[in-house]
Amino acid sequence: MNATPHPPALAQRRRLLLVLLITGLMDIGATLLLSGIFFYTEHEFGWGPLKNLLLASAQGVMYIGGALLAHPLTLRGRRWGPMGVLAGLQGAMTLFALIIMPVASSPAAMVALLLVYTLISAAVWPILESLVTRGADPHQMSRRVSIYNLVWSGGAAVTVALTGTILHLHPLGLFLVAALSHTMAGALAYRSMRDVASSPTTGQSFHPDPEPQLQRIRQLALWLARVSLPAVFVLGYSLLAMLPSLPVLEGMTTANKTLIASIWMAARFLAFVLAGMTTAWHTRPRLLLAASAIMLLSFWGITLRPSDLLNMPGLATGGIDLASMIIWQVALGLSMGMIYSGSLYFGMVLSDGSTEHGGYHEALIGLGAAIGPGVGALTQSIWPGQIAYGVAGVSAVMMVTLVVGIVVQFRFRRT
Secondary structure: OOOOOOHHHHHHHHHHHHHHHHHHHHHHHHHHHHOOHHHHHHHHOOOOHHHHHHHHHHHHHHHHHHHHHHHHHHHHOOOOHHHHHHHHHHHHHHHHHHHHHHHOOOHHHHHHHHHHHHHHHHHHHHHHHHHHHOOOOHHHHHHHHHHHHHHHHHHHHHHHHHHHHHHHHOOOHHHHHHHHHHHHHHHHHHHOOOOOOOOOOOOOOOOOOOOHHHHHOHHHHHHHHHHHHHHHHHHHHHHHHHHHHOHHHOOOOHHHHHHHHOHHHHHHHHHHHHHHHOOHHHHOOOHHHHHHHHHHHHHHHHHOOHHHHOOOOHHHHOOHHHHHHHHHHHHHHHHHHHHHHHHHHHHHHOOOOOHHHHHHHHHHHHHHHHHHHHHHHHHHHHOOOOHHHHHHHHHHHHHHHHHHHHHHHHHOOOO
16 A cells, blocks of 8 residues: 555645744744843843843733734735735844844834834744644644644744853844844745645634543633633743843853753753643643642742752852752743643634634733733832842732632533
8 A cells, every 4th residue: 555645645744844944943033032132131231130021021012912913914914825924924023133233232222123023923923823733633733733832942942042152152143143034934934825725824624623521621721721821921931031130140151041041941842742742631621720830839949049048058059059940940841831732732722723812822921921020020110139029029920820720620620
C-alpha cells in the first residue's frame, strides 16, 4: 500500500509548517519589544520597577484593543485572506520597529511608538491561532496547539536569554533584529497569499466535536480558562517588569540577568512538551485551578529571598537565594504552561477554532498584563523602591483570581 499522503493532506501539512514558521519569526520580534524592552529601559534609562510596571500595564491595555481588532480585520481583509492580513500586519510592525530606532534615546517617543506596535502585534496572534487549528478534530487540535505553543514559547525563551547579549553589542540591535524578523515573516505571508485558502478564518470546512466528557463540563472548562488565563499574565508581565530590579540579580551583567530570567520560559516550553505527549488533561479543567495555586507560590519563591525571610544574610553569599529563585522559576514555568495549554485548547475546541475566540483569548492575556503591572505600579508609587509591596499587590490580584476560580468550580461542578 502507498503510504504517501494525498495531495490535500500534503498541502495542509505545508500550510501548517508555513504558519508555524511565521509564528516563530513573529515571536522573535514581539518578544524583544514586549518582554526584552524592560531590560532595555533598565539598561538605557535606569528605570526601576515603577516605570517598568507602568509600561507593562500600558502595553496590556493596548494589547486588549489589538486582540479584539483581529476578527474585524479578517472580515475586512476577506479579499486578501488571512495571509494577506498577516503580511500587512508584519509590514506595519517592521515599520514601527524601524521608526523607533532614531528616537530610542527619548523615553516618551519610544514608549508612544512602542504602544502602537503593541496594538498591532496583538492582532496577529488570533489569526495565527485560527490558522493553526483550522479543520482539526480534537486530537489533531491538541497536537497542533502543543506544537504552536512549543514554537512561540521556545522562541521566547531563547530570545529573552539573548536579549542581554544583543543590548551589550548595541542597544538599538533590539529594534533592528525585531524589524528583520517581522520583515521575513511578512515576506513569507505575502508570498503564500495565493497558495493558502483565502476563506475568512471565522469559518472552517470541518467542525470538530469535543470529547463527550469535556462537552458535559463545557461551562466549567470555559470559565476556569477565562479566570486562570489572565492570572498567568498578571504574574508574567509583572514579573518581567520586576526582574531587572530584583535584589537576587543585583551586580549581574545585563546578559546574565536575561539568561537567568529566561529559565521560567524554558520550563514553560517543557510544560508544552508534556502537554503534547498526553491527552489526559483534556477532560480535567480543574487542573487549571491547581496550577494557579502553584503559580502564586512560585511567584513568592522567585521574588522573595530566603536570606531575607530567614534573616540569614549568609545564604545570599552561599548562592542559596539564586538556587531558590531558579527552582521556583521551573515550577512557575510548568504551571503557566499547563494553564496556557488548557485555556487555548478548551477555548478553541469548544468554539470551532474561530479567529473571534482567538481574539477573546488574547484579550484576556492583555487584561492580565494590564491589571497585574498596574497594581504593582500603584504600590511602587506609594512605596517607591520597595519591591516587596509590588509583590504583595500582584499577589493580592492572584489571590482574588484563585477565589473566583474556587467559586466557579463549585458553581459549575455538575455542568
